[in-house]
Amino acid sequence: MTGTSKPGIQAARLPADRLTDNFTDLHAPLTKHEAFIEADRCYFCYDAPCINACPTGIDIPMFIRQISADNPNGAAKTIFNENIMGGMCARVCPTETLCEQACVREAAEGKPVKIGLLQRYATDHLMETTSAHPYTREAETGKHVAVVGAGPAGLSCAHRLAMKGHTVTVFEAKEKSGGLNEFGIAAYKTTEDFAQDEVAFILDIGGITIENGKALGRDIMLDQLARDFDAVFLGFGLPDVNALGLSGEDAKGCEDAVDYIARLRQTDDLASLPVGRNIVVIGGGMTAIDIATQTKLLGAETVTICYRRGPEQMNASPYEQDVARTHGVTIRHWLQPQSLRHGEDGSVSAITLEYTSLDGGKLTGTGETLTLEADQVFKAIGQSPEDSPLSGVDLSLERGRIKVGDDRKSSHTKIWAGGDCIHGGEDLTVAAVEDGKVAAEDIHRALMA
Amino acid sequence: MADLSTNFLGIKSPNPFWLASAPPTDKQYNVERAFEAGWGGVVWKTLGEEGPPVVNVNGPRYGAIWGPDRRLMGLNNIELITDRDLEVNLREIEAVKKKWPDRAMIVSIMVPCEEDPWQKILKRVEETGADGVELNFGCPHGMSERGMGSAVGQVPEYIEMVARWCKKHSSMPVIVKLTPNITDVRFPARAAKAGGADAVSLINTISSIVSVDLDSFSPSPSIDGKGSHGGYCGPAVKPIALNMVAEIARDPQTAGLPISGIGGISTWRDAAEYIALGCGTVQVCTAAMTYGFKIVQEMTEGLSNYMDEKGFATIEDFRGLAVPNVTDWQYLNLNYVTKARIDQDLCIKCGRCHIACEDTSHQAITHMKDGVRHFEVIDEECVGCNLCVNVCPVDDCITMETISGTDPRTGKPIDPNYGNWTEHPNNPMARADAAD
Numbered sequence: 031m032t033g034t035s036k037p038g039i040q041a042a043r044l045p046a047d048r049l050t051d052n053f054t055d056l057h058a059p060l061t062k063h064e065a066f067i068e069a070d071r072c073y074f075c076y077d078a079p080c081i082n083a084c085p086t087g088i089d090i091p092m093f094i095r096q097i098s099a100d101n102p103n104g105a106a107k108t109i110f111n112e113n114i115m116g117g118m119c120a121r122v123c124p125t126e127t128l129c130e131q132a133c134v135r136e137a138a139e140g141k142p143v144k145i146g147l148l149q150r151y152a153t154d155h156l157m158e159t160t161s162a163h164p165y166t167r168e169a170e171t172g173k174h175v176a177v178v179g180a181g182p183a184g185l186s187c188a189h190r191l192a193m194k195g196h197t198v199t200v201f202e203a204k205e206k207s208g209g210l211n212e213f214g215i216a217a218y219k220t221t222e223d224f225a226q227d228e229v230a231f232i233l234d235i236g237g238i239t240i241e242n243g244k245a246l247g248r249d250i251m252l253d254q255l256a257r258d259f260d261a262v263f264l265g266f267g268l269p270d271v272n273a274l275g276l277s278g279e280d281a282k283g284c285e286d287a288v289d290y291i292a293r294l295r296q297t298d299d300l301a302s303l304p305v306g307r308n309i310v311v312i313g314g315g316m317t318a319i320d321i322a323t324q325t326k327l328l329g330a331e332t333v334t335i336c337y338r339r340g341p342e343q344m345n346a347s348p349y350e351q352d353v354a355r356t357h358g359v360t361i362r363h364w365l366q367p368q369s370l371r372h373g374e375d376g377s378v379s380a381i382t383l384e385y386t387s388l389d390g391g392k393l394t395g396t397g398e399t400l401t402l403e404a405d406q407v408f409k410a411i412g413q414s415p416e417d418s419p420l421s422g423v424d425l426s427l428e429r430g431r432i433k434v435g436d437d438r439k440s441s442h443t444k445i446w447a448g449g450d451c452i453h454g455g456e457d458l459t460v461a462a463v464e465d466g467k468v469a470a471e472d473i474h475r476a477l478m479a
Numbered sequence: 480m481a482d483l484s485t486n487f488l489g490i491k492s493p494n495p496f497w498l499a500s501a502p503p504t505d506k507q508y509n510v511e512r513a514f515e516a517g518w519g520g521v522v523w524k525t526l527g528e529e530g531p532p533v534v535n536v537n538g539p540r541y542g543a544i545w546g547p548d549r550r551l552m553g554l555n556n557i558e559l560i561t562d563r564d565l566e567v568n569l570r571e572i573e574a575v576k577k578k579w580p581d582r583a584m585i586v587s588i589m590v591p592c593e594e595d596p597w598q599k600i601l602k603r604v605e606e607t608g609a610d611g612v613e614l615n616f617g618c619p620h621g622m623s624e625r626g627m628g629s630a631v632g633q634v635p636e637y638i639e640m641v642a643r644w645c646k647k648h649s650s651m652p653v654i655v656k657l658t659p660n661i662t663d664v665r666f667p668a669r670a671a672k673a674g675g676a677d678a679v680s681l682i683n684t685i686s687s688i689v690s691v692d693l694d695s696f697s698p699s700p701s702i703d704g705k706g707s708h709g710g711y712c713g714p715a716v717k718p719i720a721l722n723m724v725a726e727i728a729r730d731p732q733t734a735g736l737p738i739s740g741i742g743g744i745s746t747w748r749d750a751a752e753y754i755a756l757g758c759g760t761v762q763v764c765t766a767a768m769t770y771g772f773k774i775v776q777e778m779t780e781g782l783s784n785y786m787d788e789k790g791f792a793t794i795e796d797f798r799g800l801a802v803p804n805v806t807d808w809q810y811l812n813l814n815y816v817t818k819a820r821i822d823q824d825l826c827i828k829c830g831r832c833h834i835a836c837e838d839t840s841h842q843a844i845t846h847m848k849d850g851v852r853h854f855e856v857i858d859e860e861c862v863g864c865n866l867c868v869n870v871c872p873v874d875d876c877i878t879m880e881t882i883s884g885t886d887p888r889t890g891k892p893i894d895p896n897y898g899n900w901t902e903h904p905n906n907p908m909a910r911a912d913a914a915d
Contacts, residue, residue: 063549070547073872076830076846098547138827138873 042301043329049300052327056218065151069098083132086113106156120150126349163234168195176259181209183265183449186466192237194474203245213292216320247419264447268413283378287321287410306406309333313410315345322359338366428453438469481786487759488652490610492519492583499762500587507571516772520583525560525615528590539700542689553715555689573607589615601649617658617683632658635670642674657681664723678737682720684710713765717743725805728757747781755801814894817863817879825876832867858887
């Protein structure tokens with residue numbers, strides 16, 4: 031150990047055992063006894079507020095009661111009935127702004143029932159103790175549906191369609207399925223290859239084929255899919271990362287947070303990941319929190335999140351902000367990037383930010399600036415849609431995203447969509463799962479009409 | 480500081496907390512540890528007659544039910560009377576009594592239902608210097624199959640007969656321990672009194688099967704795949720025991736008969752409730768077996784504190800105060816009208832009061848008001864049953880309010896005077912009386 035860390039971007043800033051330690055589960059799973067005690071705290075509310083707060087509408091009091099009654103697999107089935115990715119959602123849902131915020135114990139004592147951890151207890155139990163898939167398919171309908179994107183929205187839709195007896199082909203641009211569950215979620219939230227286990231669990235129902243390496247607009251065309259299949263579901267997410275709009279943005283050290291997180295999730299050796307000594311993250315959402323916390327855990331000396339508005343406007347919940355701070359990340363508000371400075375070798379050396387203020391609802395720079403040393407600057411200011419894959423089909427868009435109705439149907443009679451690629455999406459795994467489920471139900475209604 | 484000392488049948492103890500006849504009182508070592516911890520007395524674990532001692536199972540003797548955090552709520556046992564040599568027990572009883580003269584030493588005994596064995600064992604016990612005997616007519620397992628324990632306690636004539644033998648052959652105070660495994664506890668209590676017994680103690684354990692193993696299909700505790708009913712005790716049995724104590728305390732035929740209360744006593748409050756129902760001492764077993772002997776310090780301190788707060792200088796000052804308030808249903812005041820009141824500031828909106836009332840009772844609690852989740856009592860429907868109070872998870876959130884004037888449910892004026900069923904116009908008996 032030394033008192034100072036090496037300058038620049040370096041791999042293996044921490045010894046391997048420290049890295050392994052840093053990237054274990056953020057929250058250890060509940061033991062059976064802990065689950066019983068926690069489940070006992072649930073009041074089994076009438077018309078429970080937690081159910082209404084869950085985007086997928088899981089019957090939370092019922093699954094908790096099933097845990098209490100020592101029926102964890104029954105509890106898991108209650109969860110999967112509404113959310114086939116209940117296992118991942120138990121790990122990544124911002125429960126503090128969803129079910130747990132609505133829990134009456136939050137109002138009563140500021141300590142909601144740990145619904146997320148109980149959900150994980152149940153879903154892990156089923157996935158670890160049973161080999162048989164919990165659902166059987168209805169009789170084959172002879173209908174064939176194309177799903178674009180093997181992320182949460184696409185897989186949720188595919189599973190529900192397969193359950194209804196339809197045959198599903200999923201086209202996935204990447205060589206590995208799972209979408210943001212595989213490439214985007216912070217590593218300490220989903221350890222031990224859970225995303226791939228969950229994909230395998232979903233496919234176990236049968237009737238679903240995934241074709242990896244098939245990108246919309248490159249290997250497959252939407253108009254062709256609409257002609258060849260009985261229905262199409264689009265769940266391809268948001269491929270492009272927003273730029274800062276600063277000169278020298280392509281310099282070494284200025285990186286895209288989404289890409290880096292994907293690399294981190296895919297690596298077998300955390301010590302091989304180069305990480306800066308002083309890091310600045312630009313953004314205010316979950317991605318900003320995830321990249322900041324994880325680079326700190328990789329051994330960065332200082333990590334500062336700079337967000338152009340105040341704490342209340344941050345997309346990351348107060349809980350997530352606390353997680354980052356607990357890990358040693360500094361969060362600064364009212365700062366927008368102004369220019370990058372570069373060292374002799376051309377790589378980033380510092381970033382200058384301008385203070386901002388809200389002036390009658392409009393964000394303006396104050397002219398005052400601040401310069402932070404940074405050998406790595408991460409862009410985490412959101413992803414934007416690329417419209418090229420949709421060419422050839424007339425689809426109504428809103429700010430580049432697909433417009434859908436309550437049933438997740440687009441303006442095209444054979445195309446439904448969900449997840450991050452639709453307008454009004456919530457940027458949450460659980461919301462994407464709900465989109466896929468709702469769309470599948472509507473596709474089923476349409477195909478069987 | 481309140482005076483906790485008791486004088487029960489002339490047997491003095493520094494506090495009313497005795498350890499019941501059970502495993503904790505089976506030998507000198509345990510009993511001395513109990514006295515060191517502060518227990519006021521013990522009822523030594525039941526002695527049998529001379530000869531080879533009984534044999535216990537060598538597998539598990541206890542079964543239990545628990546709360547979710549494994550808080551023990553009820554305990555069941557299939558242990559028999561002492562399986563140690565009679566002479567060893569008698570020697571130890573004598574030694575302990577000599578060493579701890581200020582503590583109550585009662586000896587529990589159980590021998591076959593013949594006069595001779597009772598005469599013999601009483602003589603031996605008396606020689607130890609023990610303060611009294613407790614006749615075990617309650618043990619519901621094992622011994623009852625041999626014509627002892629609850630097999631005697633279930634036949635009032637036997638109780639009377641044996642009690643009479645005991646009074647005849649001994650000058651010691653005689654306490655008859657009653658079994659709850661009967662239909663009306665007043666009959667064995669009356670029999671004990673008729674036989675000359677000085678007091679009764681109750682309840683012994685309740686015949687029970689605590690659970691069935693759904694893999695082996697054996698009751699638990701399982702002895703090589705089979706189970707046998709055991710005796711149930713612990714916090715779960717307290718309400719049953721309190722009622723039986725009250726039945727004896729208010730029965731004109733047994734009123735005033737000293738009672739040593741037993742059944743699920745775990746805290747000072749439990750003990751105070753038994754004393755309020757007339758008990759002169761209380762006996763504890765399960766709580767000690769769960770937490771060890773130290774709990775008596777909470778009990779004595781808590782009881783003393785309560786008595787100080789209420790201005791009771793001695794146990795006698797509040798003993799039996801609840802007895803006159805135990806009555807038959809038919810004498811309850813039907814003109815006492817209450818309505819539930821929900822404190823909206825305390826309400827956490829779980830809705831349990833609503834669904835309990837809606838599904839299972841009187842549809843008297845809203846769940847919505849002006850489109851907002853809101854729980855409020857509908858006086859026109861509320862019968863004042865108190866179910867909502869019991870299912871509400873928040874202390875004091877729902878309370879019962881006594882109302883006067885007109886009952887919104889019946890639309891009729893509430894009679895401000897006491898009125899009960901015996902005189903109610905709907906009572907056929909009352910109608911017949913009126914016709915006369």
